[in-house]
Amino acid sequence: MTAEGDVLFEVRGRxxxxxxxxxxAINALTHDMVAAIGENLRAWALDDSITTVLLTGNGARGLCAGGDVTQLHGRVAADDVASAVAFLRDEYLVNGLIARYPKPVVAIMNGFVLGGGIGLSGHASHRVVTDDSALGMPEVSIGLTPDVGGSWLLSRAPRELGTYLALTARTASAADAIELGLADTFVPTDRLPALVASLEELAADEAVAAVSAEPFRGAGASGRLTADASWVEPAFAHDTVAEILDALAASDVSSAAETADLIRTKSPTAVAVTLESLRRARELPSLEACFNQELRIMAHALAHPDFREGVRAQVIDKDRTPRWEPATLEEVSPSTVASFFExxxxxxDPFPQAAAPR
Incomplete structure (x- = not known):
């Protein structure tokens, strides 16, 4: 085993x-971790003795809570937005490498899998959820927008459930994650050791099939998002946040009003830009073009006051009372939203060969 501090690499058999x-830190990703993962993946792609790559996270709380926002915040606070953007660019290159990897990549998405964790696992060829999986893109809570290819995945989720997740920062259970296209297979937590062991000998398809289980059980059995699709879909099908909030307010479902209140607690600018990002992502020709769009957006978002304020409120001071600029969704102009895509x-662009956004 080769240990590089915050990420471990080991080859066992195939x-x-x-x-x-x-x-x-629920395995939050630093820039050095991203670089090390990319370096090893590129080497393994050329090693004929290796047939499968496995991604897991140490600890019981989750695979990955996302990118290390304290590291990003530190760079931005030091007026080094360019360095923060470089971190994201390198991260997207690794995400894209996983998406097009020439060998199976099996990601065990146990516990919390958020933000950058989706970037590493959500583009893998074999995405395994477990009893306690909770997948989400919570970026609007800190003044950012879903990235790492998250806008590509969420924009293509059925029945506007991806739009719902993006604007509320809520999480999806194992059952919902599969329904939304964020994961492929449910494996009970107690069968994970058997999966890992069998991957050393069997092809990825065989190993995963041997331990997968249907129907879901335990925490993985809750498909709350899917059950709520009857009111989520018509409300979140609108193309402006104002229309979505109006539709939620007009609904006779109590959860709809609660959802509108929740959205109003997020960064107004981030919410408006996120919705536009998802709508544009639906029209993009490739995942790589989506990464390019996401990096443009994030370059603006990292420099916006809401990122510093969101991290202060959620991570540093933890008072959970961010003071957004502007304070309301009604104050976010269409021209402001459009500027984030410039x-x-x-x-x-991390993938300059990809077609430009239309």
Missing amino acids: LAHITLNRPR ATDGAR
Whole structure:
């Protein structure tokens, strides 16, 4: 085993294993972790003795809570937005590598899988959820928007459930994650050791099929989002946040009004930009074009006051009372939203060969 501090790499037989190793931070990704993962993946792609790559996270709380926002915040607070954007660019390159990897990549999406965790696992060829999986893109809570290819995945989820997740920052259970297209297979937690062991000898398809289970059980049995689709779909099908909030207010379902109240607690600018991002992502020709769009958006979002304020309120002071600029959705103009999609000098497309956004 080769240990590089916060991420471990091991080859056992036919299997190459990546283990995220920051359990106290729910394996939040640093720039160095991203670089190390990319370096090893590129080497393994050329190693004929390796047939499968496995991604797991140490600790019981989850695979990955996302990118290390304290590291990003520190760079932005030091007026080094360019360095923060470079972190994201390198992360997207690894996400894209996983999506097009020439060998099966099996990601065990146990516990919390948020933000950057979706970027690593959501583009894998074999996405395994467990009894306690909770998948989500909570970026609007800190003034950012779903990235790492999350806008591509969520924009293509059925019945506007992806739009719902993006604007509320809520999470999806195992059953919902499969329904939304964020995961493929449910494996009970107690069968995970058997899965890992069998991957050393069997092809990924055989190993996963041997331990998968239907129907869901335990925490994985709750398909709350799917059950709510009857009121989520008509409300979140609108193309402006104002129309969505109006539709939720007009609904006779109590959960709809609660959802509208929840959306209003998020960064108004981030919510408006996120909705536009999802709508544009639906029209993009490839995942790589989506990464390019996401980096443009994030370059603006990292420089916006809401990112610093969101991290202060949620991570640093933890008072959970962010003071957004502007404070309400009604104050976010269409021109402001449009400006987030403009190219900046410091945000080079991670995939310049991909078609430009239309």
